[in-house]
Structure formats: structure tokens, C-alpha cells
Amino acid sequence: MIYQIYPRSFQDSGDDGVGDLRGITARLPYVASLGVGAVWLSPIFTSPMRDFGYDVADYCDIDPLFGTLDDFDALVAEAHRLGLKVMLDYVPNHTSSDHAWFRESLTGKESGKRDWYVWRDPAQDGGVPNNWKSFFGGPAWTLDEASGQYYLHQFLPSQPDLNWRNPAVRAAMFDVLRFWMRRGVDGFRVDVIWLLAEDEDFRDEPVNPDWKPGDVEHASLDHIHTQDQPETHEYIREMRRVLDEFDDRMMVGEIYLPVVKLLPYAGTAEEPMVHLPFNFHLILQGWTAELVRGFADSYDAECRLRHSWPNWVLGNHDQHRFKSRLGADQYRVAQTLLLTLRGTPTVYYGDEIGMTDVDVPADRLVDPAALQQPDSPEAGRDPERTPMQWDATANAGFAPGGATPWLPLADDYPAVNVAAQDGDPASDLNYFRALTRLRAEYPALVGGAYRSLETPGADVFAYERMPEHGGGExxxxxxxxxxxxxDVAGLAGGDTLLSSLGDRPERGAALRPHEARILRG
Structure with a gap:
């Protein structure tokens, strides 16, 4: 099980209103108490922070905002002492425009680093080379007036895309992986891994006929020339070979694609790729028993067919909090689903205590995705990135020195916080811990088989988890x-191990509204 920490928002130890590495290290015993196995840190590398770390200016150093390499080494040592693996966010698609490679690329067409980025001459009319769009709105091209050429950026203009067709780029980026693995890093979450290659002929992309005004501008095109290109798979196979130079390392790939295109990113036994192609479909699809069961069945079957290990996620730094998306009634149902399906779950910090989206005032917005797309309210990611709610003191214990947090706190933090829930057996936090204890006690919930069960009503989703090869419960x-x-009398024959409503219903008792119940088979 992986626990994602957004470093800016976890714990401020430096009294500047921004979380840091020392703050995370101090809170690692809490993370270990959740029963998770690995910690994934969103970017902590040197950066001008125009996209809050996803614009890297030096891949082999820590931004002073977060601390030092010594602080990072101390974090890794403490995590390993507590039995936690450490994963870093690796951002290979683009750098910051402040990176030394890009600054050298700007010195002219003859620069030795020019071909490290994607440059094109203007179109015949003198404008952008093609119709490609940035994820953050506007063209994916910016003109360098000194040379008269455009460079590609699928995100901000200050995030120029690296040219992965260049072997020197790949070699340099693979050395980054080696640098961190030598420091004890156990794995990586690879940012936008499905975007590494673009169409070699730079053809225009077709219009998306389903796009409508108010949707994000990027969705106005069908991205057949900038996403999921065949060359990307070869680059990832090379990346995997670098990880395999070290013992017991893994990577997760951020990939927003349908399952039929997603699972090939796991590769094959002969040519492995990412260990876990991120499965975002619980976030993206409708929330009904029928839809969720249908997807769980089909995804599990496809994973078995392709010998790929499943994984599940309900929220992250780019998606609204799932308690806000699904509602308080379904919060524990969703939490139970996440932690009991076959596969590796990823948990976003604060979801274990039921944090929700925060209504960030216009004058406090900082996310470039929101600031550049004011007509697309769903584009903003600030609401799900707000500070962790540790206690009822000022700043929720996140910035105990009194500095103003970089994003506003939720109004409910005096009641919804770790300290308040830690000692309450009925709290969301302790329900989460009860789920992870069951995972530890019943091996079938981790490595066992999955099979959905027929149910008497359209609103009930039931499934069993069984040992793969006999033995166990x-x-x-x-x-x-x-x-x-x-009425689930035909399904509820075993003793109740856990109910989301906090009691132990008798065998055969009706499944109550919005209840999740786990039974001994």
C-alpha cells in the first residue's frame, strides 16, 4: 500500500507556511501507524515552483524550500527504520526553463543542448508549428524570438519538453534515477509517462467532437499525436532496465488511458516496463454498484490475462478529494472498496481522516492550471492540496510557528484532525486502521483471488477474496x-469482521444504507 504525501502540505518545521522534509520525517511514525508500506513524495527537487515542483531545475538536489540532501538522507533512514519504502516523483517529460540544459539550448541553433528539447520552425503563415494544445490552456508552443523557432511545452511555457528521441537525453535522465537509488530510494512514481514521445511528423491533432465551451481547452483535441506513441514503450523498457540494475526497486507510471491501452505499459515477462500502470478509473467513471462492479470484473480479468498486478486509487494531488466527489454517505464504502480489492492501493494524505476539498478564495489561488483557465472551474487543483489537519490548534498543527499556510485550511479542521480522531474508536482514522489491520491479518485481502458475487439489489456490490492456492480464510x-x-441473507453467512457503521451485525442481517461490511467467509 502506497501513501502519497504532498510535501508542501504535510508538515511545516521551518515556520514559513510550507511543508518540508524535516516535517515529514517527524510525522513518519504516524504514517507507519496507518499500516501502509511505502511513502511517495511529490517533487522535492530544485525548482522555481511555477508548477510547484513539477518544473525541475536540478534533478539531483533538494529545493531549499524543503531542506537539504542531508535532510533527505535522514528521512530515508527514518522511513527504513520504520519499515517504510520511499518513492520519489520522477518528472522526465519536461524540465524547468531555469534548468541549465534549457538555458544552454537557448544560446542558439548550434548549441550542444539544442536537440535536448523539441524545437520547430514556424508554420508557413509564421505562426505556431501545429495545433497542439497545452494541458494548462493555449498553444503547446512558445516562440524564441532570438532564433525564430518555437519550443514545445505540453504544460506551462516555463516547462519545455525534453526530446526523448535524443539518446543523450535518455542517458542523462537515467543517471538521475541511479543518483537517487544510490541514496536509498526504493522506487519512483513517473509523472506523465505516457507523454514522452510525440509524432515525428508533428501532424495536427483532430478536433474532439464531444468538447463543449467550459471544458478545459486541452480536451478540445483528440491527442493521437502527443500521447501513447509507440516510441514511448521503448523508452520505458530502457528505464526499467535501469531500475533492474538495483535490487528490489519499482516504479509506478502516471497514465490516463483506457485499460486496453493502459495495461500494455506493464510490458511482458521478457520485456517488463512499469510495475504498476496507474489505474485512475475509480476516479473517472460513475459511482454506482453496477458500474464499479463491471469495471472491477473487467479490469481484474484483463490484469490476469496480461499477468499484470492491479492497482487502485481514489484521489491524488490532481483530483478532487473523494469524500467531496462521492459524498459523506459513500466515504467509508469507497475507503473499504479501495483497501479490499485485489491489487495495490494508493492513498492520498488526509483521505484517511476524511479531509474534503477546500473552497479557496480567488485571491489565494496559486495553481497555474486554475490561473491560466479561469473559464474552466474544474481545472484548479488547489482545493485538494490544502494543509494536513493534525490537531485543533492554530493552523491545524501544520504550521505551529504561526506562519500563514501557503493554502488556506478547511473550516472543519478543529473537528476533523488526527488528534481528535486518534483516540476515538469510531473515527474515520481508526476505521482506516481497522481496514489495514484486516489486510495484515487476512492474506487473502492482499494477494488473494477476487470474484464478484450476485446480489439481490442493484445498489449492492459484493465480492469474495480467497487464497490463490488454498489455505487461509x-x-x-x-x-x-x-x-x-x-437483504443479503444469502451472502452474509459469516461472522462480521468489520462494519463501516461501527457495530457487529448478526449473521444474515440486512445491509444497511451506505454500509460497508466485511465478513469471514
Whole structure:
């Protein structure tokens, strides 16, 4: 199980309103108490922070905002002492425009680093080379007036795309991986890994007929020439060979694609690629028992067919908090689903205590995706990145020195915080811990098989987890997606191990509205 930490928002130890490495290290015992196995840190590298670390100016150093390499080494040592793996966010698609490579690239067409980035002459009319769009709005091209050429950036103009067709770029970026693995890093979450290659002929992309005004501008095109290109797979195979130079390392790939295109990123036994191609479909699809069951069945079957290990996620730094998306009634149902399906779950910091999106005032917005697309309210990511709520003191214990946090706190932090929930057996935090204890106690919930069960009502999703090769106990999970009780007498024959409502219903008892129940099979 992976726990994602957004470093700016976890714990401020320096009294500047921004989280840092020493703050994270101090809170690692709490993370270990959750029963997770690995910590993933969003970017901490040297950066001008125009996209809050996803614009890297030096891949082999820590930004002073977060601390030093010594602070990082101390964090790794403490995590390993506590039995936690450490994963870093690796950003290979683009650098910051402040990176020394790009600054050298700007010195002219004859620069030795010119071909490290993607440069094109203007179109015949003198404008941008083609119609490609930035994820943050506007063209994906910016003119360098000194040379008369445009450079590609799929995000901000200050995030120029690296040219992965250049072997020297790949060699340099692979050395970055080696640098961090030599410091004890156990793995990487690879940012926008499906974007590494672009169409070699730079053809225009077709218009998306389903796009409508108000949707993000990037979605106005069908991205057949900038995403999921065949060359990307070869680059990832090379990347995997670098990881395999070291023992027991892994990588997760950020990939927003349909399952049929997603799973090939795991590669094959002969040519492996990413260990876990991120599966975002619980976030992106509708939330009904029928839809979730249908996807869980098909995804699990496809993973088995391709010998790929499943993974699941309900939220991250780019997606609204799932308690806000799905509602308080379904919060524990969703949490139970995440931690009991076959596969590796990834948990976003604060979701274990039921944090929700924060309504960030216009004068406090900092996310470039929101600031550059004011007509697309869903583009902003500030609401899900707000500070961790540790206690009821000023600044929720996040910035105890009194500095103003970089993003505003939720109004509910005096009640929704770790300290308040830690000692409450009925809290969301302790329900999360109860789920992870069950995972530790019942091996079938981690490595066992999955099979969905027929249910009497349309709002109930039920499945069993069984040991793959005999031995151990079977576990049944019942999830009520609706507001009416459901007769599950045919399914609820075993003793209740855990109910989201906090009690232990008798065998065969009706599944109550919005209840999640786990039974001994």
C-alpha cells in the first residue's frame, strides 16, 4: 500500500507556511501507524515552483524550500527504520526553463543542448508549428524570438519538453534515477509517462467532437499525436532496465488511458516496463454498484490475462478529494472498496481522516492550471492540496510557528484532525486502521483471488477474496451504494469482521444504507 504525501502540505518545521522534509520525517511514525508500506513524495527537487515542483531545475538536489540532501538522507533512514519504502516523483517529460540544459539550448541553433528539447520552425503563415494544445490552456508552443523557432511545452511555457528521441537525453535522465537509488530510494512514481514521445511528423491533432465551451481547452483535441506513441514503450523498457540494475526497486507510471491501452505499459515477462500502470478509473467513471462492479470484473480479468498486478486509487494531488466527489454517505464504502480489492492501493494524505476539498478564495489561488483557465472551474487543483489537519490548534498543527499556510485550511479542521480522531474508536482514522489491520491479518485481502458475487439489489456490490492456492480464510465484502437497506441473507453467512457503521451485525442481517461490511467467509 502506497501513501502519497504532498510535501508542501504535510508538515511545516521551518515556520514559513510550507511543508518540508524535516516535517515529514517527524510525522513518519504516524504514517507507519496507518499500516501502509511505502511513502511517495511529490517533487522535492530544485525548482522555481511555477508548477510547484513539477518544473525541475536540478534533478539531483533538494529545493531549499524543503531542506537539504542531508535532510533527505535522514528521512530515508527514518522511513527504513520504520519499515517504510520511499518513492520519489520522477518528472522526465519536461524540465524547468531555469534548468541549465534549457538555458544552454537557448544560446542558439548550434548549441550542444539544442536537440535536448523539441524545437520547430514556424508554420508557413509564421505562426505556431501545429495545433497542439497545452494541458494548462493555449498553444503547446512558445516562440524564441532570438532564433525564430518555437519550443514545445505540453504544460506551462516555463516547462519545455525534453526530446526523448535524443539518446543523450535518455542517458542523462537515467543517471538521475541511479543518483537517487544510490541514496536509498526504493522506487519512483513517473509523472506523465505516457507523454514522452510525440509524432515525428508533428501532424495536427483532430478536433474532439464531444468538447463543449467550459471544458478545459486541452480536451478540445483528440491527442493521437502527443500521447501513447509507440516510441514511448521503448523508452520505458530502457528505464526499467535501469531500475533492474538495483535490487528490489519499482516504479509506478502516471497514465490516463483506457485499460486496453493502459495495461500494455506493464510490458511482458521478457520485456517488463512499469510495475504498476496507474489505474485512475475509480476516479473517472460513475459511482454506482453496477458500474464499479463491471469495471472491477473487467479490469481484474484483463490484469490476469496480461499477468499484470492491479492497482487502485481514489484521489491524488490532481483530483478532487473523494469524500467531496462521492459524498459523506459513500466515504467509508469507497475507503473499504479501495483497501479490499485485489491489487495495490494508493492513498492520498488526509483521505484517511476524511479531509474534503477546500473552497479557496480567488485571491489565494496559486495553481497555474486554475490561473491560466479561469473559464474552466474544474481545472484548479488547489482545493485538494490544502494543509494536513493534525490537531485543533492554530493552523491545524501544520504550521505551529504561526506562519500563514501557503493554502488556506478547511473550516472543519478543529473537528476533523488526527488528534481528535486518534483516540476515538469510531473515527474515520481508526476505521482506516481497522481496514489495514484486516489486510495484515487476512492474506487473502492482499494477494488473494477476487470474484464478484450476485446480489439481490442493484445498489449492492459484493465480492469474495480467497487464497490463490488454498489455505487461509475466505473474506466477503458487501458494499451498499444506495440509501435503502438490502437483504443479503444469502451472502452474509459469516461472522462480521468489520462494519463501516461501527457495530457487529448478526449473521444474515440486512445491509444497511451506505454500509460497508466485511465478513469471514
Amino acid at each position: 475466505r473474506v466477503v465484502v458487501l458494499l451498499n451504494f444506495g440509501g435503502e437497506a438490502a
